[in-house]
Amino acid sequence: MSLPAEELFEEALKLPERERRAFALRLLESVGExxxxxxxxxxxxxxxxxxxxxxxxxxxxxxxxxxxxxxxxxx
Structure with missing residues (x-):
C-alpha cells in the first residue's frame, strides 16, 4: 500500500466497529465487480x-x- 493509503487505513482502524464495517462496504462497492x-x-x-x-x-x-x-x- 502507498503511504497515504496506509495512513488512511490506520485512521480507519480508530473508528468504531460499526463505522469500519460501513466504510469497508463502501470501499468494496467503489471498485466494481x-x-x-x-x-x-x-x-x-x-x-x-x-x-x-x-x-x-x-x-x-x-x-x-x-x-x-x-x-x-x-x-
Missing part, C-alpha cells in the same frame, strides 16, 4: 505464493488451533 474466473485465479495465485514462501523458508505455517485462537482473540 470481478468475474468469478478472476477471483478464482487470484486465489490460486495467492495459494501458490504462500506455498512457495513456505517451501523457501520465508514463512512458517501455523497449526489451525493456534490460528483460530489468534483470529478469535482479535474480536
Amino acid at each position: 470481478e468475474s468469478l474466473e478472476d477471483v478464482e485465479r487470484a486465489w490460486v495465485d495467492e495459494a501458490r505464493r504462500r506455498l512457495d514462501d513456505i517451501r523457501a523458508g520465508r514463512s512458517q505455517p501455523v497449526p489451525w488451533e493456534e490460528a483460530r485462537g489468534r483470529i478469535f482473540a482479535r474480536g
Whole structure:
C-alpha cells in the first residue's frame, strides 16, 4: 500500500466497529465487480505464493488451533 493509503487505513482502524464495517462496504462497492474466473485465479495465485514462501523458508505455517485462537482473540 502507498503511504497515504496506509495512513488512511490506520485512521480507519480508530473508528468504531460499526463505522469500519460501513466504510469497508463502501470501499468494496467503489471498485466494481470481478468475474468469478478472476477471483478464482487470484486465489490460486495467492495459494501458490504462500506455498512457495513456505517451501523457501520465508514463512512458517501455523497449526489451525493456534490460528483460530489468534483470529478469535482479535474480536
